[in-house]
Amino acid sequence: MSEDSPQQLVWMITGCSTGFGRRFVPAILRRGDKIIATARNLSTIENLATEVSEQGLDANNLKILELDLEWTTAKLEGVVKEALDTWGRIDVLVNNGGVGMKSLIEEADARLFARQFQINMFGHVDVTNAVLPSMRARKSGTIVVLGSRSSWRPELPATGPYASSKAAFTAYAETLATELAFFSIRVLIVQPSSFRTENMLTYPYHNDKIIPEYDILREKALAGAGSLHGNQPGDPVKAVELVVDVVRGEGKAKGRKFPRYLPLGSNAGQAIKEKTDMMKNVLEEWGDVIGSELDYETVGGTKMWFS
Numbered sequence: 602m603s604e605d606s607p608q609q610l611v612w613m614i615t616g617c618s619t620g621f622g623r624r625f626v627p628a629i630l631r632r633g634d635k636i637i638a639t640a641r642n643l644s645t646i647e648n649l650a651t652e653v654s655e656q657g658l659d660a661n662n663l664k665i666l667e668l669d670l671e672w673t674t675a676k677l678e679g680v681v682k683e684a685l686d687t688w689g690r691i692d693v694l695v696n697n698g699g700v701g702m703k704s705l706i707e708e709a710d711a712r713l714f715a716r717q718f719q720i721n722m723f724g725h726v727d728v729t730n731a732v733l734p735s736m737r738a739r740k741s742g743t744i745v746v747l748g749s750r751s752s753w754r755p756e757l758p759a760t761g762p763y764a765s766s767k768a769a770f771t772a773y774a775e776t777l778a779t780e781l782a783f784f785s786i787r788v789l790i791v792q793p794s795s796f797r798t799e800n801m802l803t804y805p806y807h808n809d810k811i812i813p814e815y816d817i818l819r820e821k822a823l824a825g826a827g828s829l830h831g832n833q834p835g836d837p838v839k840a841v842e843l844v845v846d847v848v849r850g851e852g853k854a855k856g857r858k859f860p861r862y863l864p865l866g867s868n869a870g871q872a873i874k875e876k877t878d879m880m881k882n883v884l885e886e887w888g889d890v891i892g893s894e895l896d897y898e899t900v901g902g903t904k905m906w907f908s
Contacts, residue, residue: 616698618645619799639668670724681731704807721766794868796835
């Protein structure tokens with residue numbers, strides 16, 4: 602949190618019915634901040650005020666709103682307007698909501714991918730665009746994007762639609778960070794690995810198109826996901842506390858530079874190392890034929906205009 606930011610921040614978070622989203626609520630309230638918690642079905646978060654009150658937290662600093670990431674752009678803009686009207690601003694937007702649709706690539710179809718991307722990315726693009734004008738006007742704000750370690754190592758069978766959406770969302774956030782730096786708006790890309798939440802492991806398999814030749818692979822993939830559920834090593838409460846630390850620049854983040862990426866969990870770090878090692882090996886093996894060797898002979902050294 603920059604020195605000129607208000608000590609009490611206003612957060613807006615999507616997908617607060619379960620997972621990281623629900624755990625963000627008490628973590629944020631404990632810091633004395635305000636939060637607008639949203640979910641696709643309002644009934645899933647109607648008891649949040651009671652929950653936080655029982656923890657000794659101020660439920661007056663909590664506002665709940667219905668927000669379905671599959672809604673139209675206009676309807677999502679309406680929810681953001683209501684959120685902005687609640688306390689006059691949004692200091693931190695956490696694009697957290699999402700689902701993990703399980704399917705082997707060939708057994709999926711474009712409609713499945715389209716819905717996966719709508720929920721995990723496109724809906725958040727609309728929400729973010731609705732929030733940004735107020736942040737630009739104040740030249741202050743933080744956008745948090747929940748990615749995934751799978752965007753680095755999407756090697757697990759049946760995770761293709763999910764991993765693809767998270768990889769695209771990460772690339773979007775990278776460009777967004779560059780563009781918003783002109784307005785002193787920060788972007789944090791959080792990339793969790795295996796945390797013990799209600800996540801994609803419990804989402805049903807997309808079985809509209811079953812190809813018998815994949816039966817063994819599919820069964821192994823589903824069995825692997827089933828065995829991991831409830832045994833994930835990561836503690837989601839610790840994870841969201843760290844994210845709040847980073848946004849506010851306190852606790853474990855105090856004295857550290859605000860990061861572009863925040864991998865969470867031991868598996869995330871390992872996935873990043875494996876991917877970077879893989880790419881390093883490619884460059885070492887192929888570097889003499891994939892670089893300047895492919896340029897026109899008349900072209901000198903050039904730089905990207907924005908580098």
